[in-house]
Amino acid sequence: MAMAKSVLSLLAHLHAAVLFLPADPAAGAAMYNVLRYGARPDGAADAAGAFLRAWADACRSTRPATVYVPPGRFLVSSATFTGPCHGHAAVTFAVAGTLVAPAGAGGRGLSGRWITFENMEGLVVSGGTFDGRGRALWACRARGGNCPTPASSLTIANSRDVVVAGVRSVDSELFHVVVLQCVGVTVRGVTVEAPADSPNTDGIHIHMSSHVSVYDARIGTGDDCISVGPGNSHLWIERVACGPGHGISIGSLGKQEGMAVEAVQNVTVKTTWFAGTTNGLRIKTWGGSKRGFVRGVTFADATMSGVDNPIIIDQRYCPSGSGCPGGSSSIRISDVRYVGIRGSSATPVAVNFDCSRSNPCSGIRLQDVALTYRSRPAAAKSYCRNVQGSTLGLVLPPSCL
Numbered sequence: 001m002a003m004a005k006s007v008l009s010l011l012a013h014l015h016a017a018v019l020f021l022p023a024d025p026a027a028g029a030a031m032y033n034v035l036r037y038g039a040r041p042d043g044a045a046d047a048a049g050a051f052l053r054a055w056a057d058a059c060r061s062t063r064p065a066t067v068y069v070p071p072g073r074f075l076v077s078s079a080t081f082t083g084p085c086h087g088h089a090a091v092t093f094a095v096a097g098t099l100v101a102p103a104g105a106g107g108r109g110l111s112g113r114w115i116t117f118e119n120m121e122g123l124v125v126s127g128g129t130f131d132g133r134g135r136a137l138w139a140c141r142a143r144g145g146n147c148p149t150p151a152s153s154l155t156i157a158n159s160r161d162v163v164v165a166g167v168r169s170v171d172s173e174l175f176h177v178v179v180l181q182c183v184g185v186t187v188r189g190v191t192v193e194a195p196a197d198s199p200n201t202d203g204i205h206i207h208m209s210s211h212v213s214v215y216d217a218r219i220g221t222g223d224d225c226i227s228v229g230p231g232n233s234h235l236w237i238e239r240v241a242c243g244p245g246h247g248i249s250i251g252s253l254g255k256q257e258g259m260a261v262e263a264v265q266n267v268t269v270k271t272t273w274f275a276g277t278t279n280g281l282r283i284k285t286w287g288g289s290k291r292g293f294v295r296g297v298t299f300a301d302a303t304m305s306g307v308d309n310p311i312i313i314d315q316r317y318c319p320s321g322s323g324c325p326g327g328s329s330s331i332r333i334s335d336v337r338y339v340g341i342r343g344s345s346a347t348p349v350a351v352n353f354d355c356s357r358s359n360p361c362s363g364i365r366l367q368d369v370a371l372t373y374r375s376r377p378a379a380a381k382s383y384c385r386n387v388q389g390s391t392l393g394l395v396l397p398p399s400c401l
Contacts, residue, residue, distance in 0.1 A: 029066040029092060032058045034074070041072020043100050048079045055093075059085035066092040069128060073098045076115065078108045078151070083120040083159075091120070095128020095167075105137035105173070106148025112174065114151040120159040125167060130154055132172035138198050150174040150200070160184050170194070175205040176221065182209040190217045196244035198222035203245065210234050217241070224249040225277070230262035230292065237269045247279030247307070248272065250297065252317050254290040254331045262292030262331065271301045274343075280310040281341070283333060284317040285356075288325035293332040304343030310371050311338055313364075313387070315356045329356040335363040342370045348381050350397055355386040364389030370396050 032054040035041070039050035051067070051074075058065035065085075076099050085091055101107065101114055108114045114132060117123055132153040140147035153172040156162050157180040168191040169176040176192045179185050192203040203219035206212050208231030217240045219225040225242035228235060228250045242248060248269055253262045274280045281299045285292075304310040313333060318324035333355065350371040355361035364387055373380040377396045384400035391399045 029064045030058070030061045031066045031068050033068045033070065035070060039074055041070065041074055041097060043073030043075050045075060046077050047074040048077045051076060051079050052081070055081045058091050059083060061089060062086060064090045064092070066094050069095040069097050069099070071097045073100050075100050075102065077102055078111070078114050080113070080116040080118060082118050083123075085120070090122035090124070092124040092126065093117070094126050098129040098131055100131045101133045101153075101173075103133055103136070105140050108151035108173070110149050112149055112151055113155045114153050114173075116155045116157060117159065117162075118157045121161055123156075123159060123162045125154070125156075125162075125164045127166045129168040129170060130172075131170045132176070134171045134173035134194070134198065134201065137173045141199055152176070152178045152205075154178070155180060156182055156185060158182065162186070163188065165189055167191075168193070171198070172201055174200055175202045177204045179204070179206045179209050179212055181207070183211055185209065185212045187212070187214045188216055192217070192219040192221050192225075194221040196222055202227045205229065206232050206235060208232065213237075215239055219245060221245045228264055228267060230264065232267070233263075233265045235267045237267075237272075239271050241273045241275075243275035243277050245277050247274060247277050247282050247309075249279065249282040249284055250294055251282075251284035252286060253284070253292050253294070254286040254288055254329055255325070256290060262290060264294045264297075266296045268298045269300070269302075270298075273303045273305075274307045274310070275305045276307070278308045279312055280304050280307045281312070281338065282309065283313045283336070285315045285329045285331040285333070286317050286325055287315070287327050287329050289327060289330050291330045293334070294336070295332070295334045297336045298339065299337065299341065300339040302341045302343075304341070304345065304371065306344055306346045308346045309352055310343065310345050310350050311341060311369075312352045313361060314352070314354050316354060328358040330359060331356070332359045333361045336361070337365045337367070338369060339367045343372075344375070345371050345373045345380055348373050348379065349383050350380040351382040351399070353384045353387040353401075357386050360386040360388060362388045364401060365392065366395050366399055366401065367392040368394060370394065372396075
């Protein structure tokens with residue numbers, strides 16, 4: 001109980017820090033206020049056209065420019081802001097108000113995206129709230145009906161040297177923040193809020209990108225707090241509070257068959273807190289012949305409070321339990337370090353390495369791990385299947401490597 005209160009206190013501290021990040025226009029920049037283009041802060045009139053007109057002028061600017069969204073609620077049906085801008089000039093999208101998605105399911109079109117920035121260099125997206133209003137879509141999916149295409153709230157695609165700072169994302173239909181095919185993205189001070197039962201509402205999803213950093217995030221959602229998809233390398237994730245949610249996950253990998261290799265490498269996850277999540281630090285792959293690898297991963301300094309699976313590698317991942325691809329996973333997992341992992345497990349198996357028969361996990365290292373079950377160190381257990389590795393320092397529960 002004391003540890004749970006401590007973690008919740010840390011969550012509140014991070015949340016408070018995020019709320020005070022500035023969202024003012026960049027000093028000295030040419031400013032394009034969306035009100036001057038016809039946007040109305042009433043949450044009723046669609047402001048997408050005004051936003052896009054302001055963006056077009058800012059993108060043509062010969063000097064650094066800021067598109068400014070002042071306080072108020074702005075209904076945006078959907079919007080894609082594209083570059084490159086004039087002379088690759090930096091553009092800031094500064095939000096002091098709230099962007100509101102259309103009410104009801106399916107009002108964002110068929111693209112699977114609501115707000116998108118694409119083909120940009122030096123972009124800054126700062127402040128504001130993105131309200132995805134996803135509850136109607138979630139309800140449709142819960143009924144098992146023929147539902148519209150869900151949309152991710154904020155997507156950064158095919159861009160480089162981007163900063164996303166101080167953004168609050170609420171109730172996205174699908175993923176909250178997506179980094180897709182980018183190089184050099186920093187996500188800082190982001191808050192994600194969605195119910196624990198909201199489907200596929202990953203907080204931050206990184207896909208086919210490199211040199212991406214995430215700092216000071218507070219994420220409560222219905223799926224992975226941070227999900228690392230295939231094609232990622234050189235990621236740094238630090239000071240993230242997660243709960244509710246499914247933890248910080250690498251994967252899933254290997255679901256679709258084909259010749260392409262799915263790879264994730266050089267990932268550091270440092271100083272994280274998990275409260276009441278289904279997983280803590282997770283790597284997940286499907287069975288089957290799809291080739292790939294995960295290597296060069298470090299999980300360091302993590303605190304667990306009532307987490308179902310604090311440390312888990314699952315190479316038989318199949319959440320529905322039906323239609324699972326058969327066979328042994330062809331994703332090779334190697335050189336994964338867990339250092340300074342502490343706290344409480346909500347289930348007896350606190351450390352679970354369920355690896356592939358044909359491609360055993362190798363180079364798995366545990367150092368200074370202290371996980372309990374029902375406040376009793378001796379009650380927690382480890383499970384190992386097809387895994388090779390080593391330990392250093394005190395490791396509880398006792399390692400099965």
